[in-house]
Every structure is written in C-alpha cells, then in structure tokens.
Amino acid sequence: MRLDLLIRGALLVDGTGAPPRTADVGVAGGRFAVLPAGSGADARETLDAAGLAVAPGFIDVHTHSDGIALLGGDRELVRAPVLAGVTAEICGNCGSGLFPALPGRVPELRAEASVGFGGDVGFWEDFAGFAAAHAAVPRANHLASLVGHGTLRAGVLGSVDRPATPAELATMCSLLDRSLAQGAAGLSTGLIYTPGTYADTDEVVALARVAARHGKPYVTHLRDEMSRVEEALEEAVEIARRSGAALHVSHHKTAGKYAWGRTERTLPRLARLRAEGFDVTCDVYPYTAASTHLSAMLPPWASDGGTAALTARLADPGQRDRMRAAIAEGVPGWENTVGNGGWDRIAIARAPRHPHTEGRTVAELASAHGRDPFDVAADLLLAERGEVMIISHSMVEDDVRRVLAAPYAMIGSDGVPKPGGRPHPRWAGTFPRVLGRYTRDLGLLDLATAVRKMTGLAAERFGLAGRGTIADGAHADLVVFDPATVGDGATFAEPLLPPKGVHTVVVAGQVVVRQGEETAARPGKVLTP
Numbered sequence: 001m002r003l004d005l006l007i008r009g010a011l012l013v014d015g016t017g018a019p020p021r022t023a024d025v026g027v028a029g030g031r032f033a034v035l036p037a038g039s040g041a042d043a044r045e046t047l048d049a050a051g052l053a054v055a056p057g058f059i060d061v062h063t064h065s066d067g068i069a070l071l072g073g074d075r076e077l078v079r080a081p082v083l084a085g086v087t088a089e090i091c092g093n094c095g096s097g098l099f100p101a102l103p104g105r106v107p108e109l110r111a112e113a114s115v116g117f118g119g120d121v122g123f124w125e126d127f128a129g130f131a132a133a134h135a136a137v138p139r140a141n142h143l144a145s146l147v148g149h150g151t152l153r154a155g156v157l158g159s160v161d162r163p164a165t166p167a168e169l170a171t172m173c174s175l176l177d178r179s180l181a182q183g184a185a186g187l188s189t190g191l192i193y194t195p196g197t198y199a200d201t202d203e204v205v206a207l208a209r210v211a212a213r214h215g216k217p218y219v220t221h222l223r224d225e226m227s228r229v230e231e232a233l234e235e236a237v238e239i240a241r242r243s244g245a246a247l248h249v250s251h252h253k254t255a256g257k258y259a260w261g262r263t264e265r266t267l268p269r270l271a272r273l274r275a276e277g278f279d280v281t282c283d284v285y286p287y288t289a290a291s292t293h294l295s296a297m298l299p300p301w302a303s304d305g306g307t308a309a310l311t312a313r314l315a316d317p318g319q320r321d322r323m324r325a326a327i328a329e330g331v332p333g334w335e336n337t338v339g340n341g342g343w344d345r346i347a348i349a350r351a352p353r354h355p356h357t358e359g360r361t362v363a364e365l366a367s368a369h370g371r372d373p374f375d376v377a378a379d380l381l382l383a384e385r386g387e388v389m390i391i392s393h394s395m396v397e398d399d400v401r402r403v404l405a406a407p408y409a410m411i412g413s414d415g416v417p418k419p420g421g422r423p424h425p426r427w428a429g430t431f432p433r434v435l436g437r438y439t440r441d442l443g444l445l446d447l448a449t450a451v452r453k454m455t456g457l458a459a460e461r462f463g464l465a466g467r468g469t470i471a472d473g474a475h476a477d478l479v480v481f482d483p484a485t486v487g488d489g490a491t492f493a494e495p496l497l498p499p500k501g502v503h504t505v506v507v508a509g510q511v512v513v514r515q516g517e518e519t520a521a522r523p524g525k526v527l528t529p
C-alpha cells in the first residue's frame with residue numbers, strides 16, 4: 001500500500017497516556033496506520049521526524065469560535081489555533097451560541113449575536129442550520145458545538161429576568177432535544193451571564209435530563225467561580241445527580257482574593273466524587289488571567305431585557321448609582337468580579353471605537369482623568385453600545401497549577417476570537433504553553449499526560465469517536481512538534497504571535513501546517529458526535 005504521508009522515526013505520544021515510543025506513523029485515505037520504526041513504507045510525502053514528537057491533533061474543548069469563520073476575512077484569528085496544533089474546536093460554551101431559537105425570535109437573537117460575536121454572524125433555529133452554514137465556509141480544522149442554555153433561553157423567553165413557565169421550559173427542552181439529535185455535543189450553561197443567570201437550578205435540571213437521554217454531558221461555567229465557588233460547584237453536582245447527565249466543569253478556577261487557594265478544597269471534592277463513581281471532568285487554560293465581557297461586571301438586573309435595555313440603564317444616572325452600589329455592596333447569588341478584586345485588575349481587551357483604552361486597566365484610565373472607575377467603565381460600555389471585552393487578572397499561579405495537574409482536567413483555551421482589539425493570548429497560546437512551560441520547563445506534567453489532556457481525554461468526554469488517539473484506523477488528525485522548543489509565542493501585548501516548535505499539522509489526512517506555515521488545504525468539517 002502506498003501511503004499519502006509517512007512521519008518517520010518520531011516519538012509517538014499516542015493520546016492514551018501510554019509511555020512515548022519511537023514509531024513510524026502513516027496516513028492513508030484520512031486514517032492512521034501505525035508502523036514499526038524504520039518500516040521503509042512507501043509514501044507520497046515523507047517527513048523525517050527524528051527528534052520530534054507526533055501526537056493526535058489537539059482538541060480545544062472550550063472555545064467561543066462560533067462566529068469567527070462565518071465573519072470571514074480575519075485569517076490571523078482563524079489560523080491561530082491551527083498553527084498551535086488544534087485540529088478540532090468545541091464551541092457553544094458558557095451557555096452562549098448561534099442556535100437554537102423559535103423562528104419568531106431569530107431576528108432579535110441575530111442582532112444580539114452580532115454584538116456578542118463581533119459582527120453579523122447569522123443565527124439559526126437549530127444545530128443543523130448552524131452546521132450547514134459552517135460547512136459552506138472552507139476551514140482548516142474541525143468544529144463541534146454545544147447547545148448554549150443562555151441562547152436557548154433567550155430563543156424562547158427573550159433576555160428577561162424571570163422564571164420560565166412550564167410551557168416555555170417544555171419548548172426549551174424540545175429545541176434542545178432536536179439540536180442534540182442533529183449532532184450537537186452537549187448542553188452548556190453560563191450561570192454568571194445574562195440571561196443564563198436568570199434560571200434557577202430546577203430549570204437547568206430539566207434541560208440536563210434531555211442531554212442525559214442523549215448520553216451527552218452537562219458542561220457548565222459555574223454560577224460563581226469566586227467567593228462562592230464551592231456552593232456553585234455543589235449546584236452543578238446536584239444538577240448532574242438529579243438529571244443523570246455527566247458533569248463537565250468549564251475552565252475550573254477559584255478566582256478573586258477571597259477564593260485564592262480554594263482549589264485545595266474543590267479538587268479533592270471532585271476527586272472524591274470520581275472515586276464514588278460520579279462522572280465528572282473539567283477543563284482549564286494555563287493562565288492566571290480570565291477574559292470576558294465588561295457587561296458581566298454589572299449586576300444581572302442591569303441587562304434585563306437585553307443590550308438595548310442595558311445601554312438605556314447606563315445612560316440613566318439613577319440606574320448607574322444603583323449599579324455602583326451593587327458592585328460596592330454585592331447582590332446575593334451574583335458573582336461580583338470587581339467586588340472580589342478591583343478595577344485595577346480589569347484591563348480593556350477590545351473596544352473598537354476606543355482603541356486607546358485597549359491594554360489599560362479601568363483603574364488606570366480613571367486615575368488619568370481623575371474620575372470614578374465605575375463611571376469610566378459605564379461610559380465606555382455605553383459608547384461601545386454594550387460590547388467591550390476585558391481581561392481580568394483574577395487568579396493565582398498555585399491554583400492554575402493544581403487544576404492543570406488534576407488527572408481528569410483537560411485543556412480548553414476559552415478563546416474568544418473577534419476581529420480587532422488585544423484579546424487574551426490563550427486563543428493562540430494555550431496548547432504550546434502547556435507543552436512548553438508546564439510540561440518541559442516546570443515538569444508539572446509528563447509529556448504523555450499532557451498530550452492525553454489535549455486529545456484522548458477530550459475525545460472521550462465529548463464523544464468524538466475515532467479521534468484523540470493515534471491508532472490504526474483512527475481519523476488522521478495529528479500534530480508534529482519539537483518537545484525541546486515547543487512553547488507559546490502569544491503575549492498580552494501581542495496576543496496572536498504564533499507558537500514555537502509546532503512543525504506540521506494534519507487534519508483528515510491533509511497537511512494544513514507545514515514547517516510552521518499554513519497551507520491552502522481546508523479539510524475541516526463540522527463534527528457531529
């Protein structure tokens with residue numbers, strides 16, 4: 001048999017966690033053939049990979065890349081994860097996506113999505129519509145999507161602060177059921193974000209039961225990752241227990257000065273649950289800074305009714321004073337990021353009409369003009385019509401390391417690719433950073449374990465059959481990198497700089513990165529676990 005591609009003499013890190021060994025890896029018809037080293041197999045293209053490692057392509061289990069490929073044009077953003085070895089992205093996280101909705105709500109949701117995803121990206125009634133739109137856009141790597149609960153809720157009730165009626169909840173369950181049947185990968189929530197935060201535990205249990213029926217996970221950005229993170233984790237455990245769904249905790253962290261060190265309690269809790277047979281996993285990104293919307297710094301009632309209602313309130317001095325007081329005093333059940341840290345930890349990442357603010361903290365901007373930081377944030381949000389991204393320097397390194405080292409933690413970038421601005425470097429840097437800094441330099445993980453967290457573990461959790469390991473007959477998504485030099489190039493100042501040491505990336509048997517440069521191949525598909 002003549003192979004399409006032979007990777008000769010590489011250190012094979014196969015994604016199962018097994019010790020690396022030297023082997024030849026062949027690719028034919030989009031599938032792997034593992035051969036003994038020195039096989040001498042015949043191939044159309046041969047890569048002499050002595051001294052390099054070959055691993056399954058990385059699966060980024062946590063992205064917000066729902067819209068970027070549909071916007072078109074921004075190759076630098078679309079290319080960044082591919083250059084880092086990511087061969088599949090899972091979007092629709094944190095309760096937020098581009099489907100589903102009742103048909104009558106699609107125009108309203110499309111307008112909200114245009115704010116959230118940085119341009120008119122479209123909006124669909126179900127996963128099939130979303131998948132068809134993506135399938136029509138050539139892409140280098142694969143994409144899978146969760147069903148976002150916040151989007152689903154807005155797609156039935158609108159962005160309103162009230163419980164769902166039984167009829168509305170039944171409609172939500174049926175829309176979710178349809179999208180999961182069409183191939184969406186699970187249910188996600190973002191319980192700090194509006195409108196997801198307006199839902200009580202029972203509502204999420206009812207939806208998670210639908211995911212459980214499909215054998216798909218309940219994936220959650222907890223209701224609080226700061227001072228009340230343990231209570232929020234228990235809510236997630238309750239939802240999984242009552243619904244029967246597997247639990248996946250998104251970007252696990254214990255952030256803000258009142259929760260630093262709390263992973264010493266949350267991780268043993270998760271380990272005990274697993275020891276009891278409870279199916280729980282998590283993901284993590286290798287940075288002490290988070291990134292989100294500036295509007296998430298405001299109390300939930302500020303966004304009741306959607307973006308137009310938020311900007312109307314920001315323009316009203318009385319409503320502003322209520323928000324200022326809520327941040328100073330807290331609101332029961334609300335994760336108050338600024339109250340847990342301060343405006344000096346919040347840097348502007350993206351404000352398209354005010355680029356001079358990007359990279360500076362709200363506290364810096366305020367003191368430069370002798371103003372109250374809350375007013376600076378409120379004015380900026382108003383002038384940007386509700387859409388400003390921030391970077392929040394809210395974590396400590398010890399917590400990040402403890403989560404990375406947990407055996408059930410996989411890697412997810414939480415990247416939020418939107419045109420312009422100065423985004424968090426995690427979109428481009430996460431995977432090479434784990435391999436370089438945390439594996440080679442700090443020795444926190446061995447190479448086989450690090451690769452498993454990026455591949456096999458992720459494929460198992462999200463039902464990506466035939467992916468995540470290098471084995472005979474598996475889908476030929478792979479990355480060749482140099483363990484001695486691999487590392488992140490992206491920084492907070494230059495967040496899209498390419499990584500070091502990532503040599504070749506193959507998707508569906510086609511070379512999409514050769515010697516660190518993107519090729520013209522676009523074999524990526526929408527995956528339907």
Ligand SMILES: [Zn+2]
Nearest residue numbers: 094190221250
């Ligand atoms: Zn999130």
